[in-house]
Amino acid sequence: MKNEDNLLDKIVSLCKRRGFIYPGSSIYGGFAGTYDLGPYGVMLRRNLVDEWKRAIEEEDSIAFIESSIFTSRKVWEASGHVSGFSDPLVVCNSCHTKQRADHLLESIGAFADEKMTEKKINEVFDAHRKELTCTICGKKDFGKVRAKNLLATSTLGVFEEDDQEVYLRAETAQGIYINFKNVFDVGSYEIPFGIAQIGKVFRNEISPRQFLFRMREFEQMEMQYFVRPKDAPAAYARWKQKRFEYYPTLGIKKEKLRLKQHDNLVFYAKDAWDIQYEFPFGWNELEGLHYRGDYDLSQHQKFSGADAGVYDEETKERYIPHVVETSVGVERTMLMVLCDAYSEDEMNGEKRVVLRFHPRIAPIKTAVFPLLRNKPQLVEKAQEVYRMLRQNPAFGGAVRFDDNGNIGKRYRRQDEIGTPFCVTVDFDSLEKDDVTVRDRDTGKQERIDVKSLTLHIKEELTK
Ligand code: ATP
Numbered sequence: 089m090k091n092e093d094n095l096l097d098k099i100v101s102l103c104k105r106r107g108f109i110y111p112g113s114s115i116y117g118g119f120a121g122t123y124d125l126g127p128y129g130v131m132l133r134r135n136l137v138d139e140w141k142r143a144i145e146e147e148d149s150i151a152f153i154e155s156s157i158f159t160s161r162k163v164w165e166a167s168g169h170v171s172g173f174s175d176p177l178v179v180c181n182s183c184h185t186k187q188r189a190d191h192l193l194e195s196i197g198a199f200a201d202e203k204m205t206e207k208k209i210n211e212v213f214d215a216h217r218k219e220l221t222c223t224i225c226g227k228k229d230f231g232k233v234r235a236k237n238l239l240a241t242s243t244l245g246v247f248e249e250d251d252q253e254v255y256l257r258a259e260t261a262q263g264i265y266i267n268f269k270n271v272f273d274v275g276s277y278e279i280p281f282g283i284a285q286i287g288k289v290f291r292n293e294i295s296p297r298q299f300l301f302r303m304r305e306f307e308q309m310e311m312q313y314f315v316r317p318k319d320a321p322a323a324y325a326r327w328k329q330k331r332f333e334y335y336p337t338l339g340i341k342k343e344k345l346r347l348k349q350h351d352n353l354v355f356y357a358k359d360a361w362d363i364q365y366e367f368p369f370g371w372n373e374l375e376g377l378h379y380r381g382d383y384d385l386s387q388h389q390k391f392s393g394a395d396a397g398v399y400d401e402e403t404k405e406r407y408i409p410h411v412v413e414t415s416v417g418v419e420r421t422m423l424m425v426l427c428d429a430y431s432e433d434e435m436n437g438e439k440r441v442v443l444r445f446h447p448r449i450a451p452i453k454t455a456v457f458p459l460l461r462n463k464p465q466l467v468e469k470a471q472e473v474y475r476m477l478r479q480n481p482a483f484g485g486a487v488r489f490d491d492n493g494n495i496g497k498r499y500r501r502q503d504e505i506g507t508p509f510c511v512t513v514d515f516d517s518l519e520k521d522d523v524t525v526r527d528r529d530t531g532k533q534e535r536i537d538v539k540s541l542t543l544h545i546k547e548e549l550t551k
């Protein structure tokens with residue numbers, strides 16, 4: 089059932105129902121391309137961010153920074169975003185909808201690239217015009233292709249007449265490049281080393297779609313690794329492999345992941361690959377892995393006049409480090425883990441939906457229930473067990489107490505949140521000081537002494 093068209097709809101509705109993700113500004117009818125995280129969304133995000141950080145700095149020297157969202161316009165001029173960060177759009181003369189020219193061309197197998205100049209893509213479009221059909225109304229009547237810049241703008245100023253248009257950052261990477269020398273000059277980091285940051289970015293995406301896949305406001309986790317030019321190809325190969333091998337450690341199915349080299353490189357890129365995931369709507373980019381040469385640092389040196397070079401003790405020469413970049417969206421990662429974890433099965437003759445999250449990323453690790461909510465001794469004992477687990481640093485507070493509805497309903501709720509273990513306190517527990525622990529995936533229940541419960545669950549979570 090995984091590739092059914094409505095899988096995405098089911099995930100969207102589960103996310104809303106269970107408090108993971110809500111459409112942005114939903115009580116006002118929504119605001120396209122934005123989503124709000126609910127309590128379990130925040131916990132899932134935290135786990136994914138923590139895992140990313142852990143993996144990124146596992147064996148390398150990495151400095152974490154946080155650069156600002158408002159940035160000087162010059163940053164985006166130097167980076168090439170002002171002149172080149174655009175989507176090629178065409179308007180259908182019949183139904184007046186705006187569509188991506190590169191996507192239309194790709195749909196008939198014609199070569200197209202969002203990085204092409206406006207002139208070039210118009211030439212290609214004209215050559216295929218007769219074959220191109222509007223995806224909405226089916227007519228073959230498009231206007232000229234126009235490049236639409238994706239930088240989101242805002243204004244800053246005291247009075248309206250002083251207002252200055254400013255760009256919101258479109259990627260976190262530029263904040264890293266412009267701070268490279270600041271970090272390097274501290275003296276604690278030597279080439280090779282990486283600078284990483286996690287933060288919000290904004291893009292005026294023309295057609296935000298596919299839930300969290302294409303948003304207008306989202307979060308990136310990016311790492312720029314600075315190396316000597318001669319060491320760059322090996323560093324790139326290593327990071328490519330490392331990042332590809334990372335996702336199965338989050339429990340992602342290997343057959344749903346692949347590495348794909350870019351067919352066309354932007355002029356400065358030395359090599360570029362994507363890690364792709366097979367989403368319900370097809371194989372698509374999850375993470376970008378780019379060998380960018382010295383382009384970014386050189387551009388900022390050229391535009392700002394600030395020296396980006398470093399001294400090589402070996403060759404006694406100055407050089408501009410080369411950059412290997414890994415870049416992935418938090419929400420796109422979330423969408424992948426949700427799609428990968430979603431499953432429907434039958435347990436004890438009842439249909440259920442279950443998110444089979446790897447325990448490390450599951451928002452809630454354990455839920456604790458009293459068998460009956462109207463029996464004070466059971467509630468008291470369950471509260472005691474709940475506090476014991478919740479206060480243990482190993483669970484990071486990711487333990488829930490639930491006495492709402494009957495046990496079956498509570499299991500269904502926790503299955504849909506992806507909670508690996510449910511602990512129930514029943515009448516026997518009062519006598520024997522033990523509880524039942526139920527496994528999310530198998531439904532198997534076993535009795536465990538309260539005094540060994542923490543260790544038992546800790547071991548199960550790290551299996
Ligand atoms: P795409 O080709 O999908 O537009 P891109 O090549 O523009 O992506 P990058 O600019 O390299 O993407 O961004 C790095 C990562 O940020 C992507 O791999 C993806 O995980 C995430 N990302 C990019 N655009 C969006 C978006 N609009 N919504 C959510 N995540 C995004």
